[in-house]
């Protein structure tokens with residue numbers, strides 16, 4: 467999915483108890499440390515071009531950065547360690563594995579398939595790219611429904627406190 471959708475899913479699903487901004491950041495993090503960093507570098511040196519970068523133009527470091535961010539094994543290991551120390555922070559961090567869950571069915575083998583079990587297994591799914599209209603529109607609809615639900619929940623909570 468696009469990075470912004472990931473941030474909103476993370477915010478909506480795991481940022482409703484505490485740390486909403488952190489949950490959004492964790493939702494987007496796997497893409498920020500790879501494509502986000504590349505975007506930033508290209509904007510800084512003036513070589514940025516709109517659109518999906520062609521595979522041949524990508525620097526080598528983007529692959530390990532993408533792999534580490536898109537592995538359930540790494541995500542759950544890190545979150546497990548954080549949970550020993552702070553359960554509330556670990557909960558917001560679940561936006562990270564949710565990102566991976568949203569990515570693996572919606573990336574084809576041609577462009578960054580999700581290395582979800584790295585380094586244990588090399589298994590990857592040949593998914594339908596998220597930019598396909600019948601994937602992307604339900605994604606947006608899902609985000610709108612989720613955020614509307616959270617808004618409704620918040621309102622109910624505040625009216626309860628008002629009594």
Ligand SMILES: [Zn+2]
Nearest residue numbers: 467496497569
């Ligand atoms: Zn991703």
